[in-house]
Amino acid sequence: MPQMNEQVRLLVGLENLLVKARRRFRECEREEPGEQHPRAAQYRQVIERISDEMRGADAATFKAYLEYLESTLLPRMARKVDETLDTMVEQAARIVDERHHLNEMRAEYTDALDRIRTVRERLGRDPFKPQNVKFGLGTHPPHADRRLRDAFDLVKGYLRS
Amino acid sequence: MTKRKAGPGADLFHARLSGQDLSGTDLHGANMALANLKDCKMAEARLGGAFLFAANLSGADLSGADLSNADLSEADLFGANLAGANLHGADLRRANLSVTNLRGARLSDSNLRDTILKGADMTDAQLDGADLTGAVLDEDEASA
Numbered sequence: 347m348p349q350m351n352e353q354v355r356l357l358v359g360l361e362n363l364l365v366k367a368r369r370r371f372r373e374c375e376r377e378e379p380g381e382q383h384p385r386a387a388q389y390r391q392v393i394e395r396i397s398d399e400m401r402g403a404d405a406a407t408f409k410a411y412l413e414y415l416e417s418t419l420l421p422r423m424a425r426k427v428d429e430t431l432d433t434m435v436e437q438a439a440r441i442v443d444e445r446h447h448l449n450e451m452r453a454e455y456t457d458a459l460d461r462i463r464t465v466r467e468r469l470g471r472d473p474f475k476p477q478n479v480k481f482g483l484g485t486h487p488p489h490a491d492r493r494l495r496d497a498f499d500l501v502k503g504y505l506r507s
Numbered sequence: 508m509t510k511r512k513a514g515p516g517a518d519l520f521h522a523r524l525s526g527q528d529l530s531g532t533d534l535h536g537a538n539m540a541l542a543n544l545k546d547c548k549m550a551e552a553r554l555g556g557a558f559l560f561a562a563n564l565s566g567a568d569l570s571g572a573d574l575s576n577a578d579l580s581e582a583d584l585f586g587a588n589l590a591g592a593n594l595h596g597a598d599l600r601r602a603n604l605s606v607t608n609l610r611g612a613r614l615s616d617s618n619l620r621d622t623i624l625k626g627a628d629m630t631d632a633q634l635d636g637a638d639l640t641g642a643v644l645d646e647d648e649a650s651a
Contacts (some may be wrong), residue, residue, distance in 0.1 A: 363561055364579045388558050392540050
């Protein structure tokens with residue numbers, strides 16, 4: 347596992363805060379869409395400012411940070427993608443009035459997937475080479491994408507009926 | 508760090524103010540998101556509507572402070588003194604309120620979803636209209 351120096355620790359802390367801020371922004375959007383929520387603009391600003399602070403790190407620190415993420419966070423996130431997907435498929439079979447919940451999970455899924463993609467691409471790695479990114483139940487994103495589409499088709503069909 | 512001025516509507520985003528004496532200061536509507544306010548003295552401070560998302564307020568003295576309609580979501584308030592504080596309508600979702608003194612605090616209509624309230628003293632606290640969904644209370648209280 348790569349060494350986690352003080353600068354890397356700082357970036358990891360900011361990353362955690364970024365995740366929390368994104369979640370709050372999504373909650374605001376769910377409560378009052380279109381940035382009408384009185385706090386939405388503040389959360390957007392928090393996201394921008396944290397991102398700016400993270401971009402301010404020097405190249406070596408940023409690379410060490412990405413390597414740290416790759417070795418620690420990505421496997422956890424990959425598991426989360428898989429677990430979220432399992433829950434979504436399960437929910438999809440039941441859902442009628444819980445569209446908001448499904449959208450929230452879709453956002454979490456997309457976020458997690460985007461972050462994995464971004465980190466691996468920045469490190470010059472194949473984003474979804476199965477032997478590099480292991481998923482809890484042996485699935486990988488192409489499979490996951492297909493399952494996601496199936497889940498939404500199921501919900502759409504359910505809502506139309 | 509650039510010197511930033513404390514006052515109503517101040518921008519104290521990610522500010523490092525731990526241990527400072529801000530008692531009675533008017534900071535209503537201030538942006539204090541991510542600020543480090545650990546062990547700050549903020550008794551009777553006016554923080555109505557302040558934006559304190561993910562702020563570190565552990566050990567802070569906020570007794571008698573006005574935090575009405577403040578956003579304290581994801582904030583760390585571990586061991587803070589909030590006795591007699593006004594938190595009416597405050598958003599505290601996912602905040603850590605472990606071992607806080609909330610005696611006589613006004614928490615009416617506040618959002619306490621998924622907060623951690625282990626060891627918090629809520630004697631005489633007003634909780635009418637508060638949303639405590641998913642809040643983690645003491646094991647004794649939860650099983651009572």
